[in-house]
Amino acid sequence: MKDYLVKALGYNGMVRGYSLCATAVVQEGASRHETASGATVALGRTLIGGLLLGATLKGDDKLTIKVQGDGPVGSIVVDSNGHGTVKGYIKNPQVPLQADAAGNLSLPATVGTAGTLSVIKDLGLKEPFTGQVPIVAGDLSQDFTYYMAVSEQVPSAISLSVLLNEDASVAAAGGFMIQVLPGADEECIASIEASLQKVPNMAKFIAEGVTPEEILQKILGTDVEILESMPVEFVCDCSKEKFATAIIALGAKEIEEMIVEDHGAEAVCSFCNRKYHYTEEELQALKDEALG
C-alpha cells in the first residue's frame, strides 16, 4: 500500500477523522538516520504525529514538533506542513528498544516518561504559536492526545503505530486522529470510545492490507464521509545553496579559518543526513560574499 492520508467526517459532521498509512515515510526516516529499533519507533511515531497535526493546517502553514524526553533516544525533532510532507531526526539514532522494569520492550522506557512535547506552528503570522505539555506516558500516542486536549482544547483520540520485522526493519506504519467537534452528544462519544477498541494496533491492520479509509469505517461507522485523500512523503528541502547561505552568515573571519585550517568544509543536514562539501575555492567565493 502506498503512503497516503485521508480526512473524513462522521456522525453527521460531529466527528472529524484523519487516518494514514506511513510505512514508506517511517522506512525513509529510519534509513536516512540508520536507526536501531528504539529510535525507529520513536522517530517513526513522531513523524506520523507530525503528518496528523500537519493535516489540520491550511495553505502553506507549517509546524515543528519537539519531543524532549528523559529516555536514551534523546530529543526528537519533526517538521511538517499541510501538504503531506514531513522530515525529522532523533538525537541518538543507535538506541534499540529498551526494556521496562518488568523486562518488556517498551517505548516509554526508550523515549522517557518525563520531559516535554512542544509544537511550534508557523501560521504566517508575526509570532509563531507555541504549545507545550509535559510528557505524560512516553508512548507518544497518549502524549499527542494529551497535547491536543490541553494545548489546543480539541478532545482527540490519537494512535501512532509502527510495526517492526524481526530484523528491526519497518514492516508497516500508520496512525489516526479522531476529533470530537463541539455539539457531539454523549452517545456519539461513548460509541466512538467503544469502536476505538477495534483498532488496538493500526500498523498490524496496514500490514494486512487494511486501508486508512477502512480504519475510519471501523471507528466511525460505514457512513463516514471521506473529504480528501493526499499522498504523504518524507521530504527534505535542504540544498547546497541553503547551507551556503548559512556559511555566509558565519562571517568572513570564520570562513577564512575553514579555508586555512580545514582546506574546505562539510555541512551535514540534521533532518536528512545529506552531506554537502565545499572546496577552498567555493569557500573563498562565500567569504567574498560575506565581505559584501
Ligand SMILES: [Zn+2]
Ligand atoms: Zn536535508
